[in-house]
Amino acid sequence: MMRTSDLIASASRALRSNPLRSALTALGVIIGVASVVAMVALGAGAQAQVERSIASLGSNLLIVVPGAQRSGGGVRAQAGGGMGWDTLTMDDAEAIVQLEGVVAVAPSQRARTQVIANGLNWNPQVEGVTPDYLVARDWRIASGRMFDETEERQARRIVVLGATVANELFPNIEPVGQTVRMNGGTFEIVGVLESKGQSGFGMDQDDIVLAPLTTVKRRISGRRGRADTVSQISVKAESEDALGTLQQDVETLLRQRHRTREGEDDFTVQNLSSITEAAAQTTQVFTYLLGGISAVSLLVGGIGIMNIMLVSVTERTREIGLRKALGARQGDILRQFGLEAVTLSVAGGIIGLIIGVAGAWLMTSLFTLPLVISGWHAGLAIGFSALVGVLFGAYPAWRAAKLDPIEALRRE
Amino acid sequence: MASLIQARDLTKLYRMGDETVHALAGVNFDIARGEYCAIVGPSGSGKSTLMNIIGGLDTPTSGRIVIAGNDIGAMADDDLAVFRNQTIGFVFQSFNLLPRMTALENVELPMIYGGIAPKERRERAAALLERVGLGARMTHRPTQLSGGQQQRVAIARALAGNPALILADEPTGALDTNTGKEILALFGRLNREGATVVLVTHDHEVAAATKRTIEMRDGHIVSDRINGGTPRHDAHL
Ligand SMILES: Nc1ncnc2c1ncn2[C@@H]1O[C@H](COP(=O)(O)OP(=O)(O)O)[C@@H](O)[C@H]1O
Numbered sequence: 001m002m003r004t005s006d007l008i009a010s011a012s013r014a015l016r017s018n019p020l021r022s023a024l025t026a027l028g029v030i031i032g033v034a035s036v037v038a039m040v041a042l043g044a045g046a047q048a049q050v051e052r053s054i055a056s057l058g059s060n061l062l063i064v065v066p067g068a069q070r071s072g073g074g075v076r077a078q079a080g081g082g083m084g085w086d087t088l089t090m091d092d093a094e095a096i097v098q099l100e101g102v103v104a105v106a107p108s109q110r111a112r113t114q115v116i117a118n119g120l121n122w123n124p125q126v127e128g129v130t131p132d133y134l135v136a137r138d139w140r141i142a143s144g145r146m147f148d149e150t151e152e153r154q155a156r157r158i159v160v161l162g163a164t165v166a167n168e169l170f171p172n173i174e175p176v177g178q179t180v181r182m183n184g185g186t187f188e189i190v191g192v193l194e195s196k197g198q199s200g201f202g203m204d205q206d207d208i209v210l211a212p213l214t215t216v217k218r219r220i221s222g223r224r225g226r227a228d229t230v231s232q233i234s235v236k237a238e239s240e241d242a243l244g245t246l247q248q249d250v251e252t253l254l255r256q257r258h259r260t261r262e263g264e265d266d267f268t269v270q271n272l273s274s275i276t277e278a279a280a281q282t283t284q285v286f287t288y289l290l291g292g293i294s295a296v297s298l299l300v301g302g303i304g305i306m307n308i309m310l311v312s313v314t315e316r317t318r319e320i321g322l323r324k325a326l327g328a329r330q331g332d333i334l335r336q337f338g339l340e341a342v343t344l345s346v347a348g349g350i351i352g353l354i355i356g357v358a359g360a361w362l363m364t365s366l367f368t369l370p371l372v373i374s375g376w377h378a379g380l381a382i383g384f385s386a387l388v389g390v391l392f393g394a395y396p397a398w399r400a401a402k403l404d405p406i407e408a409l410r411r412e
Numbered sequence: 413m414a415s416l417i418q419a420r421d422l423t424k425l426y427r428m429g430d431e432t433v434h435a436l437a438g439v440n441f442d443i444a445r446g447e448y449c450a451i452v453g454p455s456g457s458g459k460s461t462l463m464n465i466i467g468g469l470d471t472p473t474s475g476r477i478v479i480a481g482n483d484i485g486a487m488a489d490d491d492l493a494v495f496r497n498q499t500i501g502f503v504f505q506s507f508n509l510l511p512r513m514t515a516l517e518n519v520e521l522p523m524i525y526g527g528i529a530p531k532e533r534r535e536r537a538a539a540l541l542e543r544v545g546l547g548a549r550m551t552h553r554p555t556q557l558s559g560g561q562q563q564r565v566a567i568a569r570a571l572a573g574n575p576a577l578i579l580a581d582e583p584t585g586a587l588d589t590n591t592g593k594e595i596l597a598l599f600g601r602l603n604r605e606g607a608t609v610v611l612v613t614h615d616h617e618v619a620a621a622t623k624r625t626i627e628m629r630d631g632h633i634v635s636d637r638i639n640g641g642t643p644r645h646d647a648h649l
């Protein structure tokens with residue numbers, strides 16, 4: 001029985017005796033592992049991006065907007081009267097609250113206005129909202145507080161800032177307690193939102209200011225349109241399963257209230273979760289596809305190892321015969337050649353992993369995706385390359401072990 | 413003295429299509445511990461076949477051969493490997509040294525398969541190289557050594573497992589006459605120091621350097637005599 005240390009020494013001696021050949025043989029596995037690692041990391045990055053945007057939009061969310069959806073996906077204003085954007089009202093929102101499976105309903109009114117503080121100007125998205133908006137959209141407060149319903153009804157001059165706005169206008173001091181000026185009025189900052197980061201559509205979601213809905217209606221967006229219209233109603237369902245039914249219920253309810261028929265709707269209910277989920281699934285399939293294609297190149301690397309090991313067994317037939325004559329058992333020869341193959345493939349796997357991570361880093365920074373590389377990926381790459389070594393090294397090693405020493409010694 | 417090798421009705425058949433070659437056609441002999449013995453005969457007489465069986469590289473078709481208590485015909489592959497490692501020291505016509513290893517590493521090789529620890533292995537290999545007169549050549553590679561020196565390394569390697577039997581197949585076949593004589597003298601010395609040596613040759617002059625000659629022809633033993641004396645135990649013929 002051979003000692004493990006001697007086994008390793010003899011395998012490494014054999015590989016070092018022909019370094020160029022060993023390197024070229026490992027190259028197949030290097031390329032295979034590098035591309036698997038890079039592709040899977042790229043796909044996982046894209047997937048993480050999409051998943052992040054699902055979470056940031058708010059889960060189990062329906063968004064009701066005025067105007068009908070065209071088949072192309074855009075939203076068309078109702079024809080006639082220029083009333084197309086004024087079809088959703090606070091009363092619609094209150095009616096939706098009565099539906100089954102609803103957790104939160106948050107009507108909101110969007111306004112564009114400059115925000116001024118510390119002599120700095122900023123142009124965020126300003127949303128007039130009710131306190132339930134935080135629940136519906138999965139926002140959290142980082143510091144301070146959200147305004148309550150009473151403050152909302154009283155149209156108080158208070159705001160909650162998104163992280164970007166807070167950073168831009170108050171780079172050095174705590175914004176809570178400070179004031180900003182909007183549309184000529186002064187507003188007290190009562191809270192700052194936790195950051196959500198970029199949305200999947202490349203929009204900075206933190207570039208936002210939340211003010212009480214009544215405040216926005218009365219003091220910022222002015223008296224355009226009817227006093228009780230809103231630009232959006234966010235509806236949070238109690239579960240993902242309830243989402244589909246709730247969407248239909250909302251549509252039916254609004255058709256009754258607006259006296260429209262299907263196909264002539266003056267509103268659109270968007271199920272964002274299902275859209276982004278489909279996108280996430282697509283990227284996942286994409287990841288598997290890329291990984292699969294790369295795995296084929298790893299397979300080719302394995303065949304390269306098998307090829308070279310078979311050549312090596314043929315070249316070293318006499319050596320194998322001698323080793324057997326001197327007392328090597330079949331297992332000793334099997335392990336020696338098997339270890340050579342596994343060493344080649346694992347060394348290739350480690351180098352490939354390094355190159356793959358570098359490649360993934362390059363590509364994700366090129367596409368501004370998050371770099372997702374887990375220990376799990378690394379372990380899988382190394383484990384898979386070891387498996388390739390075992391699978392493709394087994395046959396040549398078995399051939400070597402089974403050689404007849406008399407025949408082998410007779411060989412020139 | 414108890415026999416080291418005991419061969420009874422040993423046959424080895426090779427089937428070549430319809431034809432059957434009797435490489436060994438019923439061979440009987442005994443070799444005792446401490447003997448220095450040559451197996452001679454013309455090409456094709458069955459010498460190599462016999463040597464492969466004695467060395468545990470091959471098994472007989474029928475008959476029985478027991479070497480140092482090992483019944484060769486009844487042993488499994490791995491047991492034969494251990495037998496070769498522990499009981500037999502091979503010396504080949506073409507030396508069969510591994511070219512990338514030093515003399516010392518070549519001598520260590522059988523001890524690697526014997527599971528002997530590196531330190532002990534190295535010390536023992538060095539001592540053996542001293543014993544065959546190559547103390548100054550330990551780190552040389554085979555290509556840096558003459559034929560005679562290479563065969564000395566091979567003999568040191570054969571001694572590494574402290575074998576009961578040294579088995580040499582045409583050990584002088586690749587050497588010039590003088591170098592061949594030196595190698596035979598080395599075998600003679602090892603034999604005087606207690607080693608049992610069996611060498612296979614087609615050369616009667618080489619055989620004459622040993623103490624006993626077993627002559628083969630067409631798979632049979634045709635004579636078995638003490639060199640410089642009269643034929644011995646004809647009973648087995
Ligand atoms: N592997 C084999 N297959 C078929 N015939 C063989 C084989 N090995 C040896 N023989 C035959 O057996 C006979 C004895 O061969 P061998 O033992 O090599 O003789 P020697 O060593 O005395 O020259 C020869 O006729 C040879 O052709």
Ligand SMILES: [Mg+2]
Pocket residue numbers: 456459460461
């Ligand atoms: Mg022969």
